Amino acid sequence: MTAKKKLIALFVLIVFLHSFVLFKINFAQQVEQEKTGTIQEEASEKIVPGPQGIKESTGLYVFIAWLWLAILVLVYVLRLKIKEEDRLLEMRFLSEKKK
Amino acid sequence: MKEKNVKKDIRSWLDERSGLSAVFRFLREKKIPQHKHSIWYYTGSAILLFFGIQVITGFMLVFYYNPTLEEANSSVARIMTEVPLGWIIRSVHSWSASFMIAFVFIHLLSIWITKGYRKPRELTWMSGVFLLVLSLLFGFTGYLLPWDDLSLSATKVGTDIPRSIPVVGVWVTKFLRGGEDVTGDTLTRFFGFHVCILPIFLLALLAVHVYLIQKQGMSLPLDLERKEEKVKELPFWPNFVYREMIVWLVLVGVLFTVSVFFPPSLDKAADLMAPAPEGIKPEWYFLFLFQMLKIFPAKILFMNGDTLAVLLILLGGTAFFFLPQIDNKPAERKGKMITVIAYLFIIYAVGMSVWSLL
Amino acid sequence: MKLKHSLFTRRQFLNGLLGGWLGAFAASFLYPVLKFIFPPTREPEEVILPFVDFQDMEPNTVKIFAWGSKPGILKRNDDRSYTAFVAVCTHLDCNVTYLPDQRKFYCACHEGWYDENGVHTAGPPPRPLRRLSLSIEGENLVIKREGVE
Numbered sequence: 001m002t003a004k005k006k007l008i009a010l011f012v013l014i015v016f017l018h019s020f021v022l023f024k025i026n027f028a029q030q031v032e033q034e035k036t037g038t039i040q041e042e043a044s045e046k047i048v049p050g051p052q053g054i055k056e057s058t059g060l061y062v063f064i065a066w067l068w069l070a071i072l073v074l075v076y077v078l079r080l081k082i083k084e085e086d087r088l089l090e091m092r093f094l095s096e097k098k099k
Numbered sequence: 100m101k102e103k104n105v106k107k108d109i110r111s112w113l114d115e116r117s118g119l120s121a122v123f124r125f126l127r128e129k130k131i132p133q134h135k136h137s138i139w140y141y142t143g144s145a146i147l148l149f150f151g152i153q154v155i156t157g158f159m160l161v162f163y164y165n166p167t168l169e170e171a172n173s174s175v176a177r178i179m180t181e182v183p184l185g186w187i188i189r190s191v192h193s194w195s196a197s198f199m200i201a202f203v204f205i206h207l208l209s210i211w212i213t214k215g216y217r218k219p220r221e222l223t224w225m226s227g228v229f230l231l232v233l234s235l236l237f238g239f240t241g242y243l244l245p246w247d248d249l250s251l252s253a254t255k256v257g258t259d260i261p262r263s264i265p266v267v268g269v270w271v272t273k274f275l276r277g278g279e280d281v282t283g284d285t286l287t288r289f290f291g292f293h294v295c296i297l298p299i300f301l302l303a304l305l306a307v308h309v310y311l312i313q314k315q316g317m318s319l320p321l322d323l324e325r326k327e328e329k330v331k332e333l334p335f336w337p338n339f340v341y342r343e344m345i346v347w348l349v350l351v352g353v354l355f356t357v358s359v360f361f362p363p364s365l366d367k368a369a370d371l372m373a374p375a376p377e378g379i380k381p382e383w384y385f386l387f388l389f390q391m392l393k394i395f396p397a398k399i400l401f402m403n404g405d406t407l408a409v410l411l412i413l414l415g416g417t418a419f420f421f422l423p424q425i426d427n428k429p430a431e432r433k434g435k436m437i438t439v440i441a442y443l444f445i446i447y448a449v450g451m452s453v454w455s456l457l
Numbered sequence: 458m459k460l461k462h463s464l465f466t467r468r469q470f471l472n473g474l475l476g477g478w479l480g481a482f483a484a485s486f487l488y489p490v491l492k493f494i495f496p497p498t499r500e501p502e503e504v505i506l507p508f509v510d511f512q513d514m515e516p517n518t519v520k521i522f523a524w525g526s527k528p529g530i531l532k533r534n535d536d537r538s539y540t541a542f543v544a545v546c547t548h549l550d551c552n553v554t555y556l557p558d559q560r561k562f563y564c565a566c567h568e569g570w571y572d573e574n575g576v577h578t579a580g581p582p583p584r585p586l587r588r589l590s591l592s593i594e595g596e597n598l599v600i601k602r603e604g605v606e
Contacts, residue, residue: 045367049179049186070482071352082341183492
C-alpha cells in the first residue's frame with residue numbers, strides 16, 4: 001500500500017470515528033428532548049458533567065492541545081522509524097537474495 | 100557504552116530463568132502480509148487497546164462505585180461531582196466501551212468478508228463469536244450500574260426478552276435478574292458479572308483466540324492465497340508494531356477528545372415503582388435487535404410474535420457461529436453468496452438502528 | 458565548536474526521540490489518574506453545633522462531636538471554659554479517650570498519654586493533640602480549624 005493510500009485510509013478512519021460520534025450524539029440529544037418534553041423538574045435533577053469554572057476548562061483545553069501536539073510529533077517520529085526499519089528490511093532482503 | 104551492558108545483563112538474567120527471549124524471537128519472526136486488505140489487520144489490536152482502557156478506567160471507577168440499590172446512583176454522582184476528574188474517567192469508560200464494540204463489529208465483518216475463518220481458523224472464529232457475546236454482555240451489564248431510570252428500563256426490557264424462549268426462557272430471565280423482577284439484587288448480580296465473572300471468561304477466551312492466531316499466522320484473503328507468487332510480508336516487530344502504534348495514538352487521541360467534549364450525564368436514581376419513562380432505548384449496539392422485536396406483531400399464526408423473533412435471532416446467531424462449516428466452498432457461488440449476506444447484514448443492521456431512532 | 462564525530466548515531470537519536478515523547482505522552486496521563494486515585498482529604502472548614510447540647514457540661518468532662526470523618530473532643534475546663542481537640546492520637550491515628558480521674562488523654566493502642574491540655578507526656582506520641590479554635594456565636598458553638606478566620 002502506497003504512502004498516499006495509507007494517509008487516505010487514516011483520514012477515512014478518523015472521519016469514520018467522528019461520524020460515529022455524531023450518530024451517538026444525535027441519539028443522546030433525542031433522549032434529552034423527549035425527557036424535557038415530559039416532566040420539567042426531572043431535567044433539573046440530571047447531573048451534567050463538565051469542567052467547573054474557567055480554570056478547569058482552560059486546563060482541559062490546554063491538555064487536549066498538548067495531547068494532539070504530542071500525537072503529531074509521535075506520528076512523525078514513528079514514520080521516520082518506519083522508513084528506517086523498512087529500509088533495513090529491504091537491505092537484509094536484498095543481501096539474502098544475493099546469497 | 101556501559102549503559103548497553105546493564106540492559107544486556109538484565110535481559111540475559113531474565114532469559115536464563117524464563118526463556119523470555121524465545122518470545123521476542125517469535126515476535127521478530129512473525130510476519131504480517133501486506134496487501135490491499137491489510138488495513139483490517141489493525142482492528143484486532145484496536146479492540147485490545149480499548150479493552151485495556153476499559154480495565155484501567157474500570158479499576159479506577161470501582162474504587163468509588165457502590166453496587167447497592169441505595170448507593171449506586173449517588174456513588175456515580177459523587178464520582179462525577181466530587182472526585183477530581185471523575186467525570187472524565189467515567190466518560191472515557193463509557194466511550195471506550197462503544198469504541199470497543201464498534202471495532203468488534205468491524206473486525207468481525209472484515210473476517211467475514213475476507214473469509215478469514217477458512218480452515219484451519221474455524222476455532223479462532225468460534226472463540227471470536229464468544230468474545231463478541233461477552234463484549235455485548237459487558238456493555239449490557241455495565242449499562243445498569245448507574246441505576247437511573249433509563250438504564251433500569253433498558254434492563255427490564257433486555258432481561259425480559261429471553262423469557263420468550265420456550266422451556267428455558269423463564270430460567271434465563273430469572274438467572275439474569277436474580278428473581279422474577281429487576282431489583283437491587285439484579286444490580287448486585289450485574290455488578291458481579293461486569294467486574295468479576297465476565298472478565299475471567301473474556302480473558303480465558305482471549306488467550307485461546309490470541310494463541311490460535313500466533314500458532315496459525317495471519318490469514319490471507321482467498322484470492323491471494325490461490326496465487327502462486329509470494330505476498331510481501333512485514334515482520335511484526337518492529338515494522339508492524341510501529342505502524343500499530345500510530346493507529347493506537349490516533350485512537351487514544353480521538354477517544355479522549357470525544358470523552359471530554361461529550362461526557363455522559365446522569366439522571367436521578369431509578370424508582371422501581373414509577374412508570375416507564377418515554378423513549379426507552381438500549382445502547383446503540385442493541386438497536387437493530389430492539390427494532391426487530393418492535394416490528395414483529397404480537398401474534399403470527401399460532402406463535403407468539405416475540406418468541407418467533409427471538410428464535411429467529413437465535414437461529415441467525417447459531418448460523419453465524421457455524422459460518423466456517425457452512426461456508427465450506429468459499430471460492431464457489433455459495434461462498435460468494437455468503438459474502439453478499441455480510442453486506443446485506445451491514446445494510447440491515449444500520450437501517451434497523453436508524454429506524455429505531457425515528 | 459564543531460565535533461569530529463557525532464555524539465550518537467541517527468538510530469540512537471531517533472530511538473531517544475521516540476522514547477522521550479512516548480514517555481511524556483504516558484506521563485501526561487499519569488497526572489489525572491493520580492489525581493483521581495488520591496482525592497483531597499475532606500476535612501471541614503468549620504463545624505456548627507447547637508450550644509444547648511454542651512452548656513450544661515460539668516468541669517473536667519468531655520463530649521465527642523464529629524469533625525468530618527474524625528472524632529473531635531470538647532472538654533469543659535475547671536474555669537468553665539471550653540477547649541476542643543481532634544481526638545486522634547498523633548502517633549498512629551487511633552482515637553483517644555479522656556480519663557477524668559487522672560486528668561489525662563489516653564490512647565489505648567500503644568499506651569500514649571497526653572495531659573489535660575493535650576500536650577503529650579508519655580508513650581510514643583510525638584506531638585500534642587491538634588487543637589481546634591472555638592467560639593460561641595448566638596445559639597451555636599462554632600468550631601474551626603486553628604488559624605482559619
